[in-house]
Ligand SMILES: O=C(O)CCC(=O)C(=O)O
């Protein structure tokens with residue numbers, strides 16, 4: 425096949441990874457990671473990512489509730505993420521979401537290109553905007569959609585096919601809203617804070633953005649990543665996966681997050697680290713590629729409302745733990761600038 429490795433990133437990013445795979449092309453040079461990562465990897469079977477049962481926060485004895493809150497606090501202080509079960513969504517409903525995403529990506533390119541985004545835009549079907557020079561590209565395609573506040577939706581990017589897509593996304597987002605409410609309250613209680621404090625910081629016009637990721641098979645999983653290492657600029661992020669592939673960095677090891685059919689991964693972003701004055705960790709994570717299986721994930725980014733200042737909770741600042749972070753506004757934008765250069769942005773918020 426004709427090689428494409430001489431093409432610059434902005435040209436490559438106007439093509440889809442899925443197209444390259446269908447055409448039998450080798451990963452072009454900009455997709456090849458240029459450093460050798462010697463960090464050990466822990467397989468899904470051996471990764472003890474904590475599991476939290478959200479249903480125990482509403483219907484259980486005070487002792488059981490307290491125990492689960494402690495588990496939550498410990499999970500978020502050490503891992504920065506947990507697998508949520510008992511969230512009120514059935515496994516068959518989650519499978520319907522996985523299936524709709526799969527059917528979307530399985531459609532012919534012309535169909536998906538109806539939602540095509542510009543190379544430098546965020547919303548729509550495509551890839552991340554062109555990164556800074558020297559950064560490698562991600563072996564993935566994605567569909568990115570603003571979901572809430574509702575008046576921010578751009579329906580021209582919402583697929584009409586598969587037919588179930590829009591309805592399922594609507595239903596899923598409503599349920600995710602309930603999950604964020606339960607989770608935000610439980611996180612506050614686990615830190616002995618007033619239960620609505622994080623919800624108030626996120627604001628009434630908190631943002632929910634959905635991202636459907638398609639990680640194509642790749643001949644060279646040793647050289648190519650589905651998504652480069654990063655932390656999220658969100659408040660926190662909720663991830664539904666259909667295969668293993670996501671890895672979280674902890675204790676200098678990459679832990680593969682096991683796919684559990686009934687679970688959603690809740691992962692802290694930098695803004696929760698700021699609001700908890702550094703108690704909850706926003707973990708670095710990445711997605712590896714596989715030569716055997718493609719992978720789909722459905723992500724909801726949950727971020728404080730535009731233009732709203734957030735700050736470390738007063739109740740988490742004391743003599744032993746002085747204030748670590750400044751008040752910040754629209755941190756996700758700063759995060760994006762650094763992300764583009766393959767860097768973290770959290771240090772910009774340190775006092
Ligand atoms: O696909 C995944 O599992 C993770 C995606 C992710 O980390 C992101 O979109 O920020």
Ligand SMILES: [Fe+2]
Pocket residue numbers: 654655656661709
């Ligand atoms: Fe992420």
